[in-house]
Amino acid sequence: MRGKFITLEGIDGAGKSTHLAWLATHFRTRNLPICQTREPGGTPLGEKLRALLLDKDQPMHLETETLLMFAARREHIQQVIEPALARGDWVLCDRFTDATFAYQGGGRGVACEKLEILEQWVQDGLQPDLTIIFDLPPAIGRARAGRIKIPDRFEAENEAFYERVRAGYLGRAKNDVKRIRLIDASRSIAEVQADLLVLVDRLCQ
Ligand SMILES: Nc1ncnc2c1ncn2[C@@H]1O[C@H](COP(=O)(O)OP(=O)(O)OP(=O)(O)O)[C@@H](O)[C@H]1O
Numbered sequence: 001m002r003g004k005f006i007t008l009e010g011i012d013g014a015g016k017s018t019h020l021a022w023l024a025t026h027f028r029t030r031n032l033p034i035c036q037t038r039e040p041g042g043t044p045l046g047e048k049l050r051a052l053l054l055d056k057d058q059p060m061h062l063e064t065e066t067l068l069m070f071a072a073r074r075e076h077i078q079q080v081i082e083p084a085l086a087r088g089d090w091v092l093c094d095r096f097t098d099a100t101f102a103y104q105g106g107g108r109g110v111a112c113e114k115l116e117i118l119e120q121w122v123q124d125g126l127q128p129d130l131t132i133i134f135d136l137p138p139a140i141g142r143a144r145a146g147r148i149k150i151p152d153r154f155e156a157e158n159e160a161f162y163e164r165v166r167a168g169y170l171g172r173a174k175n176d177v178k179r180i181r182l183i184d185a186s187r188s189i190a191e192v193q194a195d196l197l198v199l200v201d202r203l204c205q
């Protein structure tokens, strides 16, 4: 049986990596085969593109940034995501196309229509079975993420950028209520995980 494709989204510091690791453990204890991956990246070439995309000292036109995101995604789908789904794995992916709509679309202002064309071209109909957006005010995300490391190209952006990214995510959620679920990530980890369980268990049925 084909696996399920779950993507985790949200601004920096929203808790994607934390909850992805927790979900992976949850599925493993239920003996479900999983494929844990991330974007941009997930393949050798994709990880090289990721390094370029996150390097704040590498100047780049905003459409170049967008195209590299989709180039990495094309590779990721073909080499990792589709084969994993075909062999029945549950694919847990830290960011996917909704991040491109939120960051390059909402945050940077790339026209939605252009992103839709690229989405259609690169994904050829592939969509996640479930997308979870961890929503929280940028100031909280920044405070959480800021404790960890030196900011990359996106983390170096200002509060207004992150407000636009958040609005971009909320707009996506509104337009696809079936696939995309919002979780209030300003609450405790335990409260967020209780909501998460309900959502993923629904997919198991
Ligand atoms: N609900 C929460 N309450 C308090 N702290 C949290 C919560 N969720 C995550 N954290 C902490 O916030 C920090 C950032 O979380 P995490 O790295 O999972 O975010 P992320 O969405 O993956 O960020 P990035 O986009 O930068 O990779 C971590 O130290 C994590 O332990």
Ligand SMILES: [Mg+2]
Residues within 6 Å of the ligand: 016, 017, 018, 094
């Ligand atoms: Mg992370």
